[in-house]
Every structure is written in C-alpha cells, then in structure tokens.
Amino acid sequence: MATDKKLCLSGRGVTKVFGIGRQKLTAVDHVDFDFHEGEIISIVGESGSGKTTLAKMLLGLLSSSEGEIYFQGQKRDIRSGRKRQEYWKNIQAIFQDPFSAYNTFHKIDTVLLDCIRMRGGKHLPQARKVELMEEACGFVNLKYAELTHKYPFELSGGQMQRLMIARIFLLKPKILVADEPTSMIDACSRATILDYLMKLRDETGMTLIFITHDIGLAYYVSDTVYIMERGRFVEHGSADSVILRPREPYTRRLISDVPKIHEPWDLSTVVFA
Numbered sequence: 001m002a003t004d005k006k007l008c009l010s011g012r013g014v015t016k017v018f019g020i021g022r023q024k025l026t027a028v029d030h031v032d033f034d035f036h037e038g039e040i041i042s043i044v045g046e047s048g049s050g051k052t053t054l055a056k057m058l059l060g061l062l063s064s065s066e067g068e069i070y071f072q073g074q075k076r077d078i079r080s081g082r083k084r085q086e087y088w089k090n091i092q093a094i095f096q097d098p099f100s101a102y103n104t105f106h107k108i109d110t111v112l113l114d115c116i117r118m119r120g121g122k123h124l125p126q127a128r129k130v131e132l133m134e135e136a137c138g139f140v141n142l143k144y145a146e147l148t149h150k151y152p153f154e155l156s157g158g159q160m161q162r163l164m165i166a167r168i169f170l171l172k173p174k175i176l177v178a179d180e181p182t183s184m185i186d187a188c189s190r191a192t193i194l195d196y197l198m199k200l201r202d203e204t205g206m207t208l209i210f211i212t213h214d215i216g217l218a219y220y221v222s223d224t225v226y227i228m229e230r231g232r233f234v235e236h237g238s239a240d241s242v243i244l245r246p247r248e249p250y251t252r253r254l255i256s257d258v259p260k261i262h263e264p265w266d267l268s269t270v271v272f273a
C-alpha cells in the first residue's frame with residue numbers, strides 16, 4: 001500500500017440517498033477512503049452495490065447527501081462552474097464502452113483539440129497542437145495523419161478505445177476513474193485498455209481507480225482494494241491482504257466466483273487489437 005505517499009483523494013462519511021419516503025434508497029452509505037498519489041485502487045462489488053454512484057460523486061457529477069470529499073487534503077469545493085472546470089483538470093473518467101464516450105458529431109481532431117484546450121493550450125501555434133496530437137496518437141499506436149478528418153464512428157472498436165486513452169494522455173489528470181460496465185467486454189479489448197492504462201500510469205504517476213465487479217482483475221492490477229457491499233466498504237487493504245486473506249464472507253464469495261485468482265493474468269498471450 002502506498003501509505004508513504006501524499007493523499008490525493010479522501011472521503012469521510014460519503015453517502016448518497018436516492019428518492020424519498022418509502023422509495024428511499026441508500027446507494028452509498030457512509031464510506032471512508034484515502035487514495036494516495038500514484039496508487040492503483042480497485043473498488044470491487046456486486047452489481048448494484050453503489051460503485052458507479054460513488055464514482056460519480058468522486059467525479060463531481062453527482063452531489064453527495066452527506067459526508068465530505070477532500071482533494072489533496074483540502075475540502076473539495078466545486079460549487080461554482082469555474083471551480084468544477086478546475087477540478088476536472090485533475091480528475092477524469094473513462095468508461096469501457098467507447099461508443100458512449102464520444103460526441104459522434106465531432107471529428108477526431110476536434111476531440112483531441114478539446115483536450116489541449118482544457119489543458120490551457122488554446123493559443124498554442126497550430127504546428128505545436130498537431131505535434132501534441134501526433135504524440136498522443138503515437139502513445140497508443142494510432143496514426144494521427146490517418147485519423148484527422150474522421151469521425152469516431154468511422155473507427156474500429158479497438159481504435160476507439162485507444163483514442164480514449166490518447167485523450168487521457170493529453171489531459172494528464174492526476175486521477176483517472178475507470179468504471180467497467182457490468183456486461184463483460186471481451187477479454188482482448190479489456191487487456192488492451194489495461195495495458196495502455198498501466199503504461200500511462202507509469203509515465204505520469206497518476207492515481208488510478210478501477211471500478212469493477214471482478215475481484216480477479218482487482219488482484220491483478222491494484223495496490224489497494226476496497227470491497228463494497230450494499231453501499232458500504234466492508235473490507236479494505238492491500239490487494240494481497242484482502243484477496244489472499246479475506247476476513248468477510250462477502251469477499252470470500254466474490255473470490256469463489258473467480259476460478260483462477262492466484263494465477264496472474266498473462267497479457268503476453270493476448271493479441272492486441
């Protein structure tokens with residue numbers, strides 16, 4: 001666990017209640033967490049346990065009903081539009097369904113130029129902007145020259161996923177939240193995303209938060225694991241301690257759903273798209 005590192009994002013008593021009266025549902029129930037700079041964290045839980053709701057609160061897309069979120073040790077303040085924009089320079093998300101990630105009416109260079117603008121590069125000379133876009137595409141093995149006038153829907157699924165990582169390469173957020181949909185994406189696409197995310201983490205030192213229902217993935221990628229059951233964190237700690245020596249029956253159940261948890265994934269056998 002990266003306990004010697006600086007705190008990046010923390011929460012105390014973070015809660016989200018949806019609805020009122022008999023319809024009331026506590027999706028996230030007084031969770032505490034401390035995520036450090038450069039740490040890879042997985043939040044693992046069954047469908048409906050509150051993972052995406054928490055992710056949206058971390059991203060500032062959903063307000064919390066109770067509790068506080070701290071960014072770099074300070075109480076997070078994103079009440080004004082300007083402060084929210086500032087905050088989003090530090091935290092970004094990728095959703096593993098790339099088709100939902102883009103505005104399909106924008107050409108790819110517009111998508112990438114938007115990232116440069118968000119990083120304050122609006123007034124850079126055009127040649128420098130192209131250089132940055134070429135570098136970002138090169139990072140994920142895409143050729144900028146071949147993409148420049150295309151629309152996202154004209155790309156293959158694999159290319160689109162890589163474009164998603166190229167955006168993050170340009171944005172260089174301090175924190176990246178990767179929320180996985182419940183429906184499994186194929187192992188090959190997932191390995192591609194993982195591989196590039198790890199490479200990006202190594203280069204930028206960003207904090208990575210994986211949201212998944214797959215404890216096998218969590219074991220493979222993370223320093224720290226938080227187990228979420230019905231809106232609560234029931235167990236957390238280093239990936240080894242939580243997964244090799246689980247205390248909670250719920251954690252044991254999640255583990256028993258994964259046939260080969262002790263064998264690390266071998267990405268070298270996967271053919272990347």
Ligand SMILES: Nc1ncnc2c1ncn2[C@@H]1O[C@H](COP(=O)(O)OP(=O)(O)OP(=O)(O)O)[C@@H](O)[C@H]1O
Binds near residue numbers: 018019027046
């Ligand atoms: N906008 C909303 N209004 C009312 N209830 C909601 C809303 N969003 C989520 N919920 C409820 O909150 C609970 C947690 O949902 P959430 O999407 O956070 O789960 P999850 O852990 O991400 O699940 P999955 O693994 O299926 O993505 C669920 O019972 C869900 O129905």
Ligand SMILES: [Mg+2]
Binds near residue numbers: 051053180181182
């Ligand atoms: Mg979800």
